[in-house]
Every structure is written in C-alpha cells, then in structure tokens.
Amino acid sequence: MRRQRIVTPHHSKLTAQPVQPGRPRASSRGMLAEAAGELFLEQTYAGTTVDDIARRAGVSRATFFNYFAAKSDLLWLEVDESLAAFPAMLAEADDDVEPMAAVREAVVRLAEGFGPDRLPLAVTQVELMGTDAELQASALPRFLAVVRLVAAAIARRAGEDPDGLLPRAAATAVVGAAVAAAGVWARAGVRRGPLAPLVRAAVEPVCAGYATAFGSE
Structure with a gap:
C-alpha cells in the first residue's frame, strides 16, 4: 500500500500513514499548512517551492491551489x-x-x-x-x-x-x-x-x- 504523510497536532512533525480513500478536504488544508511550516523552518521560505510543500503533504500541486492562491497565503x-x-x-x-x-x-x-x-x-x-x-x-x-x-x-x-x-x-x-x-x-x-x-x-x-x-x- 502506498504511504504518505498526514498531520499530527499543529506544528508537530508529519508521520507516515497508509493512504485513506476519500480524505476529507479539511485535512488536505491542514496537511499543507503543517508541511509548509516544517519546510520553511528547514530550508527557508524562499528555498521552498509549492511542489515541495505538496510533496511533503502527500497531495498534488493542483490540490495546493484548491486551498491557497499563493505560497504566501500559508x-x-x-x-x-x-x-x-x-x-x-x-x-x-x-x-x-x-x-x-x-x-x-x-x-x-x-x-x-x-x-x-x-x-x-x-x-x-x-x-x-x-x-x-x-x-x-x-x-x-x-x-x-x-x-x-x-x-x-x-x-x-x-x-x-x-x-x-x-x-x-x-x-x-x-x-x-x-x-x-x-x-x-x-x-x-x-x-x-x-x-x-x-x-x-x-x-x-x-x-x-x-x-x-x-x-x-
């Protein structure tokens, strides 16, 4: 089974969990925010791309833009x-x-x-x-x-x-x-x-x- 990262409480580290079909939309938003916070701290804001954030959150680039118009919105x-x-x-x-x-x-x-x-x-x-x-x-x-x-x-x-x-x-x-x-x-x-x-x-x-x-x- 393919595995991806999901969010634990705010600003905590993401952990690998099995993919669950039909993930609620709210969870994707939270996962993106969590992933972005970690990456900005690890490699700075400028050194982090939207693709990096989506990959860390385990969602697509298109999913990112379903929730945020720009990286700065995070x-x-x-x-x-x-x-x-x-x-x-x-x-x-x-x-x-x-x-x-x-x-x-x-x-x-x-x-x-x-x-x-x-x-x-x-x-x-x-x-x-x-x-x-x-x-x-x-x-x-x-x-x-x-x-x-x-x-x-x-x-x-x-x-x-x-x-x-x-x-x-x-x-x-x-x-x-x-x-x-x-x-x-x-x-x-x-x-x-x-x-x-x-x-x-x-x-x-x-x-x-x-x-x-x-x-x-």
Missing part, C-alpha cells in the same frame, strides 16, 4: 481565518453605540482569538524562515482590506461616506495601532501574554481621539 493562515469573522464582529454592536466605541470593541475581540500558542509561525520565526520581506509584501493587501472594512463600519454608524476623509483616516489609524501592538506581541517571545490587552492599549487613544470628530466623547 504565512497568514490563522490571521485569514480570524479575519473571515471580523465583519460580523463590526456589525455586532447595537446601532446606538458610537462609531469608534463599536470599532474598538470589535478590534479587541478579534485580538482575543490569538494567545501565546496561536500566532502564525512565520511571524515568530522570521529569521529562521527568512520570511521578513514576504511578510511585508503580503501584509499590505490584508491591511488595506481591513481598513476598508473598518472605514465602512465607521461610516455606517456615523452616517458618512465610507470613502470620505474621516472614516478612512480613523480606520487607517486604528488598524495601524492594532498592527503595531501585534508586532510588539510577536517579538516578545517566551514572555508573550495575551494579545488583546496590548491591542486595547494601542487602539483606545486612537478611538478616543477620533470619537470627537464624529461628535462623541
């Missing part, structure tokens, strides 16, 4: 999964909650999904994986997408144009503050605690400042 797996729920978090507060308070609580709630044991491996192992340049390049479209979401949420609550100056400026400042907090958290190493308190400390002054611009205190 660096953001946990972040992208969490961001999928962010629009609902932004809409959760009652309509009478002032714009910046609603945004502040949504951003903090998003951060609560990350603890010391849940951070993209590429962020904590940048030097070993050689992912610094790729992280910067692939972070920009995600940053801008989150800014658009936050600007739209602020504008809806404030009755303003989402492409207007104040909603865009406020959203950019809030997301930038949250990213700065995440960077400090990622570099803290073994001293790393929960992310949410750092994010709250970073975004609260920004939200308080812009609250006055939208007629709130």
